[in-house]
Amino acid sequence: MPATPGYHGRYLRIDLSTGLSTEIAIDAECLRDYLGGSGLGVALLLREGAAEFDPLSPQAVLAFVFSPLVGSPVTTSAKFAVVSKSPLTQRLNDSLASSGFALAGKKTGYDALVLVGRTSELSILVIDNDQVSLQSAADLQGLSNGDTQRLLQARLGNEFQTATIGPAGERLVRYATISHDGRHAGRGGSGAVLGSKNIKGLAVRGTRRVQWSQPQALTSLAKQLSERSFGPATAKYRELGTASNLLTFNRLNVLPTRNFQQGSFAQAAAISPEELNATRKRSRSSCVACTIGCEHLYSTKGAGGSVRLEYENLFALGPLCGIGDSDVILEASRRCDELGLDTISAGGTIGFAMECAERGLIDAPWLRFGDGPALLRALDLIVSGEGLGELLALGSRGMALEIGQDSIHFAPQVKGLELPGYDPRGLQMMALGFAVSARGADHNRSGAYEVDFSESVDRRDVGPESAYLAVETEDKAAIMDSLILCKFLRGIFADIFVESAEILRLVTGWDVTAKELRATAQRIVTAKKRFNVLAGWTPAEDTLPQRMLRVAIPEDARSQLSTERLAALIKAYNLARGWGEEGWPPDTKPHFL
Amino acid sequence: MQVTVELFGIPRARAGVSQTVAHGSTLGDVLLDLARRFPALGETCIQDRSLKPGYTANLRGEKFVTDPTLRLREGDAILLLSVDAGG
Numbered sequence: 156m157p158a159t160p161g162y163h164g165r166y167l168r169i170d171l172s173t174g175l176s177t178e179i180a181i182d183a184e185c186l187r188d189y190l191g192g193s194g195l196g197v198a199l200l201l202r203e204g205a206a207e208f209d210p211l212s213p214q215a216v217l218a219f220v221f222s223p224l225v226g227s228p229v230t231t232s233a234k235f236a237v238v239s240k241s242p243l244t245q246r247l248n249d250s251l252a253s254s255g256f257a258l259a260g261k262k263t264g265y266d267a268l269v270l271v272g273r274t275s276e277l278s279i280l281v282i283d284n285d286q287v288s289l290q291s292a293a294d295l296q297g298l299s300n301g302d303t304q305r306l307l308q309a310r311l312g313n314e315f316q317t318a319t320i321g322p323a324g325e326r327l328v329r330y331a332t333i334s335h336d337g338r339h340a341g342r343g344g345s346g347a348v349l350g351s352k353n354i355k356g357l358a359v360r361g362t363r364r365v366q367w368s369q370p371q372a373l374t375s376l377a378k379q380l381s382e383r384s385f386g387p388a389t390a391k392y393r394e395l396g397t398a399s400n401l402l403t404f405n406r407l408n409v410l411p412t413r414n415f416q417q418g419s420f421a422q423a424a425a426i427s428p429e430e431l432n433a434t435r436k437r438s439r440s441s442c443v444a445c446t447i448g449c450e451h452l453y454s455t456k457g458a459g460g461s462v463r464l465e466y467e468n469l470f471a472l473g474p475l476c477g478i479g480d481s482d483v484i485l486e487a488s489r490r491c492d493e494l495g496l497d498t499i500s501a502g503g504t505i506g507f508a509m510e511c512a513e514r515g516l517i518d519a520p521w522l523r524f525g526d527g528p529a530l531l532r533a534l535d536l537i538v539s540g541e542g543l544g545e546l547l548a549l550g551s552r553g554m555a556l557e558i559g560q561d562s563i564h565f566a567p568q569v570k571g572l573e574l575p576g577y578d579p580r581g582l583q584m585m586a587l588g589f590a591v592s593a594r595g596a597d598h599n600r601s602g603a604y605e606v607d608f609s610e611s612v613d614r615r616d617v618g619p620e621s622a623y624l625a626v627e628t629e630d631k632a633a634i635m636d637s638l639i640l641c642k643f644l645r646g647i648f649a650d651i652f653v654e655s656a657e658i659l660r661l662v663t664g665w666d667v668t669a670k671e672l673r674a675t676a677q678r679i680v681t682a683k684k685r686f687n688v689l690a691g692w693t694p695a696e697d698t699l700p701q702r703m704l705r706v707a708i709p710e711d712a713r714s715q716l717s718t719e720r721l722a723a724l725i726k727a728y729n730l731a732r733g734w735g736e737e738g739w740p741p742d743t744k745p746h747f748l
Numbered sequence: 749m750q751v752t753v754e755l756f757g758i759p760r761a762r763a764g765v766s767q768t769v770a771h772g773s774t775l776g777d778v779l780l781d782l783a784r785r786f787p788a789l790g791e792t793c794i795q796d797r798s799l800k801p802g803y804t805a806n807l808r809g810e811k812f813v814t815d816p817t818l819r820l821r822e823g824d825a826i827l828l829l830s831v832d833a834g835g
Binding site: 387645646 | 757827
């Protein structure tokens with residue numbers, strides 16, 4: 156039977172212990188139910204029984220998942236998802252990245268590449284259409300992402316696209332990334348999972364294209380979307396980049412500063428993109444098949460070249476650690492990219508350690524808020540594993556559990572994942588999103604901050620009657636992350652479900668509707684929750700750090716949450732999801748299990 | 749009536765200033781005044797007396813507002829910014 160247009164209808168399962176690879180069919184019903192990307196990833200992980208395995212054990216499952224839109228003319232669709240159990244959270248982790256790896260990966264002829272097992276030596280996994288081989292990576296050991304990718308392309312040729320880990324992934328740092336061409340599957344430690352399998356990187360090449368159900372109409376619609384992507388809804392990303400959030404958040408006192416001890420940073424203006432634009436060379440870049448071009452790179456001192464700056468690495472390696480020197484922030488960002496560290500978790504963990512040092516809970520008098528060289532030294536220690544590095548490599552929750560003395564109360568994490576740059580006390584819809592998200596404190600799987608930045612709620616006094624809005628933003632994200640489309644497009648859609656259904660109809664030929672996609676989103680979010688239940692989730696972990704529930708943001712007494720109010724929000728969210736008050740999903744298995 | 753307007757992101761880039769004073773008794777009046785004095789800001793962010801899609805306003809750092817008939821008080825602070833906060 157021919158595959159559904161947009162899909163190959165199969166995934167490649169590679170057992171790295173034996174070197175054997177197996178093609179496994181994915182039926183059309185499963186594809187329609189879970190689409191691709193994050194959705195299909197969690198479905199495959201459930202099929203593989205991945206929830207029960209230690210994420211750093213040979214049995215652990217790591218899936219690179221493509222989507223029906225990859226290779227199509229739809230803007231921003233060259234994306235892939237990396238899905239596994241997280242070594243940082245011990246819960247589901249799905250992180251997305253972009254560009255040529257997605258295109259080449261899908262052209263190998265598979266909708267997903269699923270890795271299990273462990274090689275006996277550090278290796279490169281080469282997938283050339285259906286030819287799978289392992290090559291020694293002994294000469295690449297300890298190399299940065301950039302150097303590894305350059306050497307691999309020189310060795311294999313430019314037709315191969317590579318996804319690699321840096322030294323952080325090799326050393327199993329719990330928040331190590333997987334990188335491709337300057338983009339990162341960043342959150343949750345998928346780089347450590349790949350490192351635990353002794354795989355330094357994947358190199359993929361292929362010639363197998365999928366068909367589109369209505370190619371002419373798809374091209375016409377894609378052209379319209381591209382034109383709309385040049386409009387005002389994306390101007391912020393094109394012209395300034397996400398870093399322009401910094402001064403807005405600072406003004407609203409929701410810019411996490413010095414490990415969430417403050418909501419504003421006195422040196423914010425000095426490190427803002429507005430200041431950097433005035434004082435440094437800036438260039439722009441974009442992913443393959445993207446018409447937005449959101450990446451803004453700033454020149455650095457010395458031989459460092461230029462560094463991509465986003466709001467999240469700016470906040471995490473800047474105000475969160477009390478750093479007001481843009482040279483330090485850019486250098487720290489460069490090191491994270493090259494070493495293969497998630498900038499949010501790295502900054503969050505170091506900021507937490509700075510407060511621990513300040514309180515005398517750890518013996519690291521050199522590690523002080525605002526000390527740039529100390530920040531850079533800490534990043535190097537994380538990867539070398541020397542001194543404090545061994546603790547830092549565990550993430551803030553792991554550190555707190557080792558340190559004790561109630562330090563967990565101010566460890567900036569939910570389910571072990573460090574909070575991004577939104578203080579939940581002043582953005583309380585986002586607080587709910589952080590608490591309930593399957594992968595922990597996260598702004599990409601729950602876009603609830605959009606509601607906080609609207610007239611729909613009082614962001615500092617959100618009540619349970621508004622919890623359904625968090626469900627809606629999470630559902631939108633589930634669809635975008637499964638199709639996969641860039642979140643920066645969301646502003647151009649009047650109704651993401653209606654327009655996504657139209658795109659999917661043209662790609663696949665399915666008679667899919669907006670109503671069906673809403674049900675699909677709920678199914679995907681529930682599947683993620685089900686994975687977490689199988690991995691040991693309990694209602695107690697849907698919460699925020701005690702600091703967020705006991706202390707108001709110092710600059711704004713109205714920015715205060717309480718345990719009781721958060722519990723009421725979570726209960727309302729769970730009921731809106733149909734999961735019962737405590738959040739247990741109905742005990743039904745997906746049809747393919 | 750005089751109010752302070754603080755500009756962030758694209759509105760700041762278009763106006764070329766981070767802060768200004770504007771006149772009007774309603775949000776719509778203030779937006780009209782800004783569009784007249786800063787044509788590039790008006791062209792990108794303001795349509796008649798309202799904000800274009802993709803932009804929003806915040807009153808005194810307290811609450812987000814877009815209704816052009818919203819009554820203002822002498823000395824109020826209005827923040828103009830992009831809607832999307834993500835990144």
